[in-house]
Amino acid sequence: MSAVTPFPADARPLLEVRQLSQVYNLNRQKLFAPRPKLKVLDSIDFSVRPGEAVGLVGESGSGKTTLTRMLTGVERPGEGQVLYDGVDVWTGGEAHEKLFRRSVQVVLQNPRSSLDPRMRVGTSLLEPLRSLRIEGDHAARVLEVLDQVGLDKNALERFPHEFSGGQLQRIAIARALMPGPKVLIADEPVSALDVSIQAQVLNLLKDLVRDLGLSLVFIAHDLSVVAYTTSKVYVMSSGKIVEVGKPLDLFRNPQAEATQALVGAVLSVEAGLAGSALA
């Protein structure tokens, strides 16, 4: 992230997938026709090291969300491996699976739909500890995490509708931090937010990576947002990783067609003022 890399360049990946493929069956076109198949993920290699922030970009439908489902263990891959700390999460035994599940947490795009509207914020925050059966001083943990995301403790008594979008996204990040994860996966965490609030949330994610030594997997459509938050970017297209590189290199010198399309479609205020944005 900074000029001085916070992790040794040869550090072992913390979360990794190897040669991962996933095929979905689609609806039949005719009654007795075979069901067409769609290869949603095709031989994916992807990894993130301790304290590293990596980005994942790609056009709509390229498979980004499906890959995060694999990275978080929500779905088991048809082919290939998901490794946490070097051990396969599906065959590494129960204790390792438990460690994996508490160590990898996710933040979703729309905080309003990812938090239960009938639950007080305090209850929502405790929920992951309960479902992962994590012991300890839960009250102290809540206060610690609220402090990390810059929220006041009077937030605990309130309901989601009493907060703005930016505050809710902080709450969603707080909830993901509760189990003390090592890897945070954020799927389009700011695209539902206003520009000025986006900046607050992006800065927060950046601080968490630095202060807590978290690894971050950051997914977005907008390359400039990804470039701001991460130091390495994977580009996906039709289920494949088509390019990997530093954000600035991808911007200046995109190689794959998919990267070129994404870079070319980024609108900027400057291009707009120059009259060239929609050319």
Added chain:
Amino acid sequence: MTTSAKPHAIEVNNLVVSNGDVTAVRGVSFTIPQGGRMGLVGESGSGKSMTALALMGLLPMGWNTHGNILHDGVDLVTQSDKALSSRRGRTLSMVFQDPLSSLNPVRRVGDQISSVIRRHTGADRKVAEAQTIELIKQMNLPRPEQLVRAYPHEISGGQRQRIMIAMALACYPQLIIADEPTTALDVTVQKQVLRLLNGAVRDRGSALLMITHDLPIIAAMCDTVAVMYAGRIVEIGPVQEVFRNPRHHYTRGLLDSQPTMDNIALDGSSRLVSIPGMVPPLHSLPTGCAFNPRCPAATDKCRETMPELGSNGVSAACWHPIQTAGEVAAQ
């Protein structure tokens, strides 16, 4: 304002929208000339959609409008619901924030477009259907003959958004209001949709009111911009001037919060400027300038008296407008 022979596409004077309890729009004025394009930006909850809905006569139950909305020779504020309804889709039309909830889920998309055409032009079914196919072709949609027969859930988000635009354009309205027409789309589809809207508005000579919190979209599409904060316009002017030399501190904050390839990532140590705090709730606005709790330049005067647009000879409602480089040099 009155010297031009041509009437404006719309002229809004001191628009107030309230429900008796809170006031979501607190005295908004602007004009859009024939064929002009104005952007309306501002944070979530600043009153952009309420302004648009007031123009369309589509406010939710219990909300009412004061002020004037002059359009096509009448004041829309004084028009009956029936008169307003006969205008919608004809002299003014709107692309809504969420296409899935504003298209009818159980009617084929082609029928939805052609019924708008038939209602407003009296064209017979055949003519309307032919025009619908033509419109869908103009929207660059694939397989038009097949697509008209699809239901909204059978097409992708980007396709749905283009159907909405086709519907809004069907009767060559004088004014098109587009409320966040591309937020749900990925950057490549977004650019495609904006290009289409751009070309279609130009070809029809319609005026455009573009609502978004995305500044690059305004820069690409509009010639003037109005910045809203807490129900009021706090800065208004040509896009080139406002974005290059913002006068209001909120406008400056918005522009600085924008991640661009220039302000990021060279060594990774950069931080985005963000506006601290958040928009105040409408029922407990601070006295004076509503932005004062978040403003780096706020003084006692800002906390006591509300600034009006133009009160300092600039088109920003600010007691201490940001100086341009020229003004600084002249001192």
